[in-house]
Amino acid sequence: MKKHNYSAGPSILPQEVFEKSAQAILDFNNSGLSILEISHRSKDFVAVMDEARTLALELLDLTGKGYQALFLAGGASTEFLRTPYNLMKENGKAAYLDSGTWATAAIKEAKFFGETVIVASSKDDNYNNVPKGYEIPADADYFHCTSNNTIFGTQMKSFPQTNVPVVCDMSSDIFSRVIDFTQFDIIYAGAQKNMGPAGATLVVIKEEILGKNGRNIPSILDYTKHIKAESMFNTPPVFPVYVSLLTMKWIKEKGGVAAVEKLNNAKAALLYGEIDRNPLFKGAAVTEDRSNMNATFLLNNPEHTETFDKMWKEAGISGIPGHRSVGGYRASIYNAMPIESVQVLVDVMQALEAKV
Numbered sequence: 001m002k003k004h005n006y007s008a009g010p011s012i013l014p015q016e017v018f019e020k021s022a023q024a025i026l027d028f029n030n031s032g033l034s035i036l037e038i039s040h041r042s043k044d045f046v047a048v049m050d051e052a053r054t055l056a057l058e059l060l061d062l063t064g065k066g067y068q069a070l071f072l073a074g075g076a077s078t079e080f081l082r083t084p085y086n087l088m089k090e091n092g093k094a095a096y097l098d099s100g101t102w103a104t105a106a107i108k109e110a111k112f113f114g115e116t117v118i119v120a121s122s123k124d125d126n127y128n129n130v131p132k133g134y135e136i137p138a139d140a141d142y143f144h145c146t147s148n149n150t151i152f153g154t155q156m157k158s159f160p161q162t163n164v165p166v167v168c169d170m171s172s173d174i175f176s177r178v179i180d181f182t183q184f185d186i187i188y189a190g191a192q193k194n195m196g197p198a199g200a201t202l203v204v205i206k207e208e209i210l211g212k213n214g215r216n217i218p219s220i221l222d223y224t225k226h227i228k229a230e231s232m233f234n235t236p237p238v239f240p241v242y243v244s245l246l247t248m249k250w251i252k253e254k255g256g257v258a259a260v261e262k263l264n265n266a267k268a269a270l271l272y273g274e275i276d277r278n279p280l281f282k283g284a285a286v287t288e289d290r291s292n293m294n295a296t297f298l299l300n301n302p303e304h305t306e307t308f309d310k311m312w313k314e315a316g317i318s319g320i321p322g323h324r325s326v327g328g329y330r331a332s333i334y335n336a337m338p339i340e341s342v343q344v345l346v347d348v349m350q351a352l353e354a355k356v
Contacts, residue, residue: 004341007319008150008332009193017246040235052245060181068227070203071241076171079188080106083167084113085221087142089213095119095140100127100149127152129286136162148173151323153296154289165209173293177261185209194334196244199237260335267333267342268292274346278353284326298328312348
């Protein structure tokens, strides 16, 4: 039976990416060596890294605009630390938007470096919305936000206008929609939610903002050193970078981010349409802030849980139980999720309605 993988991460990837990466594990570029064993300094892998960095900027429409792309290890959680190390001045100040669990984690790290102002928070609403109507201090060294909140199923539909540098964690919606990416000075994204397997983090940096905070930065945490070394300051996560490259090439072949966004909008409309239509279900996030990547929803009557769980499992659906912070269900419909799989879930929801 075909499996329909709704896992929030590590998550679904395109089938052709699995096939090409599997072949590379056996024999990469007809070298007689596996991608898992080649030197990261070899000509073949340097070409992979160079293409991945170039293609990331191309897909974000940032080529030739003063940005550098890096593929680093340590996950987005390391960037929670690396961002204030590189941008917050001694005795400085940073502004953060608290919109969910991972935003809270980023705030915790920033507090080690200086004053950390939470400009707004939706914590009291269990993060079921994205805060709005806040002001960013003009003297902040930077403003940090999280574009998509995987656990709670909310997504920023617009971003504040400010004169301070803007940092955005895009781990769960990178390459999923067209945005003016020049409004950001640093973008970072763990690969495992929408771009590749766990182990690599894409970081895109506007070079001119670096080297201005007066701090002595440990080498491994210094963005300028990683840029100078072209993501080879230390051994990079070779296989995750390669699979991320394959995924980005798949996006480009689909027609780029704009084409993928149309498919994502269609998938989200199909699923949310059923959540709103079906009297057995309700959405967990406020309508205007619903994520196109992570749809969170609940059964109106918990007594139907056992029946519904049995039905979706029998349909080959995997990974939809909601996070304990929200409960219910979470359907992650990332770029690689085909609309046919979304239809399977909708069919099960309708079958439950007919059954009960």
